[in-house]
């Protein structure tokens with residue numbers, strides 16, 4: 239059960255309202271994995287193969303192997319529908335009121351699933367949750383996996399544009415993700431530029447590993463609307479002042495995922511996390527989960543970890559979560575989200 243994954247928390251920070259960086263297949267919980275395994279017993283997959291527990295660390299390469307296992311388990315439209323609905327309900331149960339999910343459209347020859355059906359199914363899950371009264375607003379970012387190259391990236395942008403127009407704004411943007419050691423960002427520039435020009439918001443995984451300074455320099459010129467991780471942007475860790483200046487100039491928010499970086503070993507410990515660097519500078523930084531299933535966490539836990547590691551008060555955490563609203567890709571919802579935030583805040587200060 240979930241308690242195996244969760245840290246014991248004395249004070250639960252209820253300021254976890256907005257999640258902006260969550261990969262669908264990385265967010266699959268233990269209970270959903272169990273249902274998938276029961277559907278596909280022939281795969282002989284055990285839970286240890288789909289999650290990295292407390293205290294465990296893996297190399298980046300090993301982490302990416304985990305996604306391959308999960309993808310084997312999630313390969314039909316029925317699977318995608320169940321996974322997406324479960325993930326949305328779980329974020330809602332954790333107190334998240336606004337969720338931006340991202341996922342890479344996948345074609346599966348063996349089951350007949352197409353990329354278009356993949357996206358349609360995620361949209362269907364979002365709509366069903368809404369109709370069932372789940373108290374959360376969900377928007378979708380279509381993801382480009384770097385591994386698949388520039389041509390696929392361009393096709394993905396076209397798909398994302400089509401869905402942005404046909405879903406009444408449920409698809410809000412494009413994500414660039416996947417193994418950061420594969421390929422070079424310059425190959426994706428035309429696709430990313432096209433996405434931006436057609437009105438899709440861009441969230442790019444940047445400088446997740448140390449060797450990407452040149453790439454980040456190039457991609458920051460677009461500029462993106464948000465940055466995933468940005469672990470190695472600042473000079474102290476081998477980035478540069480010029481990279482920091484670019485991020486500052488455009489005031490580009492960072493999506494920061496503490497447990498993901500510690501378990502994936504790009505950050506040596508929680509206290510060494512670059513959250514502090516950007517937070518102290520007053521730069522917009524949003525706490526996110528990345529892959530809550532794989533890294534056995536949730537958004538409350540990530541807020542709790544940030545608070546205890548960096549000695550932040552309940553009030554600091556509220557301010558942090560409040561500022562996340564301005565970083566969302568759904569400007570039409572911002573007023574409603576501010577209202578939700580205000581409704582809950584006063585009662586918590588009385589605790």
Ligand SMILES: CC(C)=CCNc1ncnc2c1ncn2[C@@H]1O[C@H](COP(=O)(O)O)[C@@H](O)[C@H]1O
Pocket residue numbers: 261262263264298299301302305340341342343381383415416417418443446498499501502528529
């Ligand atoms: C390995 C590690 C430390 C992971 C955290 N950092 C990540 N960096 C880049 N891409 C990612 C990361 N986590 C998930 N993804 C992307 O999200 C995919 C899984 O979700 P989906 O199938 O797109 O729905 C992965 O295959 C990968 O393309």
Ligand SMILES: [Zn+2]
Pocket residue numbers: 259261415443466528
């Ligand atoms: Zn990510």
